[in-house]
Amino acid sequence: MSTQRQAPFLRLFEYADRYRVEIWKASACSVLNKIFDLAPPALIGLAVDIVVQQENSFLAGWGVRSVFAQLIVLSLLSFLIWGLESLFEYAYKRLWRNLAQAIQHDLRLDAYRHLQAMELSFFEERSTGGLLSVLNDDINQLERFLDGGANEILQVSTTVIVIGGAFFVLAPNVAWLAMLPMPFILWGSIAFQKRLAPRYFAVRESVGWLNAQLTNNLTGITTIKSFTAEEYEVNRIDRLSNEYRHSNQRAIALSAAFVPLIRIIILVGFTATLLLGGLDAAAGTLAVGTYSTMVFLTQRLLWPLTRLGETLDLYQRSQASTRRVFKLLDMPITVHPGNKPLPVERVKGEICLENVTFGYLDRSAVISDFSLRVPAGDTIAIVGATGSGKSTIVKLLLRLYEIHSGRITLDGIDIQEILLQDLRRAIALVSQDVFLFHGTVAENIRYGSFDAKDEDVVAAAAIAEAHDFISELPQGYDTVIGERGQKLSGGQRQRLAIARAVLKDPPILILDEATSAVDNETEAAIQRSLDRITQNRTTIAIAHRLSTIRNADCIYVMDKGKIAERGSHEELLKRQGIYAALWRVQMGGKFSVEERG
Template sequence: MEGSCWPLHPFVRLLHHTQRYRRQVGLASLYSILNKIFDLAPPVLIGIAVDLVVQRQDSLFSRWGLVSFEHQLLALALISFIIWSLESLFEYAYARAWRNLAQQIQHDLRLETYAHVQEMDMAFFEAHSSGLLLAILNDDINQLERFLDGGANEILQVTTTVIAIGGIFVVLAPTVAFWGMLPMPFILWGSLVFQRRLAPRYADVREKAGRLNERLANNITGIQTIKSFTAERYELERLRIDSDAYRQSNRRAIRLSAAYIPLIRFVILFGFTGTLVLGGFAAFNGHLDVGAYSTMVYLIQRLLWPLTRLGETLDQYQRAMASTQRVLNLLETPIAIRTGDRPLDPSRVKGEVAFRDVSFAYAGRSAVLKHINLTIPAGQTVAIVGSTGSGKSTLVKLLLRFYEVQQGCVCIDGIDIREYRLQDLRAAIGWVSQDVFLFHGTVFENIAYGTFDATLTEVIQAAKMAEAHEFIEQLPQGYDTVVGERGQKLSGGQRQRLAIARAILKDPPILVLDEATSAVDNETEAAIQRSLAHITEHRTTIAIAHRLSTIRHANCIYVMEQGNIVEQGTHEALLAQEGLYYSLWQLQTGQLID
């Protein structure tokens, strides 16, 4: 993702991506331009006021038919009131429009990017840390919002100022206008040079920010391990190194961006001095009205001094473009697993599962599964056992399409699962993983997760079937007890039983138990086994287990080793073969004889 090579500049890509906001952008831009036009009017009014006092009968208002000084002054006051009112009105309008637009784009872009991330396969998450993804979804999108909130308006208003004041100068005194506007090309050229040099520095800042976020997220998640190994100092030092790298990266960017304003001020000085001196001589010699000279002196400041803020705006712009690059790179990362278009109604699924000549390897590793052929009849319970790394869990991950098969196919009821709508496919499968994940919420919310319209009665019934109701009732608030992040307030066995209850409530035609009793004690295991005997009736069940006692009553047991199915049969038949299963059984029951 980070190393992708994209042909378009981030700003152009952002424009393409925000086409639906054209009307809001247009209105916000119009408000900014009108505000700046009315903001530039007071210096012109000052020049008119000077002429009004100095020339009187030859003033601008006298040429419009207002002869008396009083009428001219009142007209000037009325125009001033209108202009100030409109300037204030459009300032409110553009501030509201840009801020709302920034919030809307931020909101939509975050949701769109997160929705896209959810569609990625598990290999993507293995290649990108959660800290990096959080930095993009949060910090980078916020950086873009900050630029839209103020930087876009600043660029528009500076552009409007240059065009409006340049036009006024050319009309009033072309020669003076030339010297007054002379610094402009140098300022723009200097701005572009700074922009090009700042771009890679801010890209590096965003990369370092991602690494820092990654470190923090990883350490907070693993705080229990850090404490158990008394590694607080070690982790603090590693965080210090990452934080210092981020600080140094920012320092390099600041060193360059901070030089912009002082250098630009010297260039501005020449334009201001030229207008002051040349305009003064022209007014003294009668070639320029005193009011016009006053207007030009005021306007040259309004033109040139705000350009010093261009450095800050460019600073925001470069930060925003570095962030935009990362956000859009993530958003444009291709989705590896595409949904099919065939609907799958869970209530009509028979539940036959077949793996046909399936081979699979994780990225950069040798094959985990090698030409697997396995058929699970509808409604039966099969078990898959084997040593760690033999490929057991990979089989069910392919069934859920967490990964895509690289050879062969996986079928449900004779149809390749790639043809089914992905959401329908996963809705038909209940999965209890060995690595139970509970969300920060109540017991009720965690059991009802995925079956969001479940009633309390249904949740309690599922908890009873999972042998979880009794311990839930003993919690401080029962089903309203908050379990903490990742369920840290519960024991491993309690978390496991909530996960089983969650799958039971889903009532899927296919149930996958991936080490579902790995974290429970013997007494709880026996209780869960009793409930599973009822749960698995009339339902296709795939049970993956290390503890062979939990699957001895399966209709068929498949033994895997190094990505191959090496044995299959009932518990009794496999013991009679005295093969790998027989050895595992004796080892676990303590009957192995040297």
């Protein structure tokens, strides 16, 4: 059977195979706890037997003739049984809970690791909130079942086996009365399970959509406020939350009916045992002590079955969650990890794109039959209109996407053959959309170079012209900058990103619109730092502001996925083509259609 079609919990038990010993220990403690928990009715039966039969009681047959001695033995036996029951209860609770924590930890880590290996298009097609719902809510739901549900199933099974066996030993002619409701209860449980499964899957889906929207709104809270869309978003959350509530209500309406129906069936078995067993005891065909034990055991046998409703409810919720988690883990990883090591110190930095064609999912090719060579140590610039394919080249170099055809090489080696970690260690990206993590300034600069010394962090900040403003922050390098660096200005965030790239010290530097969102003064500061860090390394600068790349060794002008012009700044101005027209626009001049070529 394929893993996709396999029952969710069978897959879960296969996944948890590494914890086989812990599962057996927890299961054994659950069973032993239930066995000792079922002993008190037998003790009550023995006590009744001692009081009624006295020297002719069951214990007297074992050589304890005195009633007092028999009661002492029974008391000591009670202490022993209660003590062992309590000991095994502690043991199974601790074992199951630790096991639940361990499995949910491993499952979340494996799911997250799998997510990180997915191609970038996977994330662009899915909501962050939906993925978070799987990593958090679904895995937590699974933990809740392992925490208590697994133990409950074991204990109910133990109860049925132990008490059923005792009944057939003590009074086989009455035992069938107590067991009579069992087939109906089991049939009802299976029927409820089949009807509950799709309802709980709908619950998990609806909570995923709700989490996705909440995550989206919290991320975009500034936009919501600036467009006074608070009420609109409240209504949207209200609608999604209502869908979640209604899907839960549909599941609850069915699951809540389980226990009352089971109680009616239990009542039939209990009443039959009470009545017919009592008649046998009155007729002398059944010992009074045995009858007392059976009445108590019938209640202990059948009453726990009412909890099957809660256990079944927990099981169905966790099964739906398990299905979603393994659906994520089953997503194929299309990015080849590579097999050729290329240590950073051996990278020279020559990049070649040979007849590369690529298009995003369900869209026409962004670049087609594209070729470009960047000599090691050179600084080249790529300019062009929005949508011409500039940033796509960056994503292909980092293998965030895989090319459809053609070849990209680094120092003559196909980048698909290079170990993915080695390839990305050789490249530092400073993008327009700077992402900073919630943490301190130093932690963000050190990100990716986690072993860097404090003095190296300060040196990198100085090169990026960030040291002065960092020193003025309340706690300097230990200042917490908030989620996405929201406590800093755009220029400050950009300079921290440059400092992070400086500290990485890669042989290849990619600047993707690194100064597009800052003022002129900040741009000048950033440009000074870039002039320093581009020395002796291969640099690819993508820019709208042509003033920032005029000193590049070669400038490539892209148009509709192809290179329309190439040359130095002066050469391109003399050509009077697209680049010259763009330059005049940015310098405040005008150009005609004829001038644009």
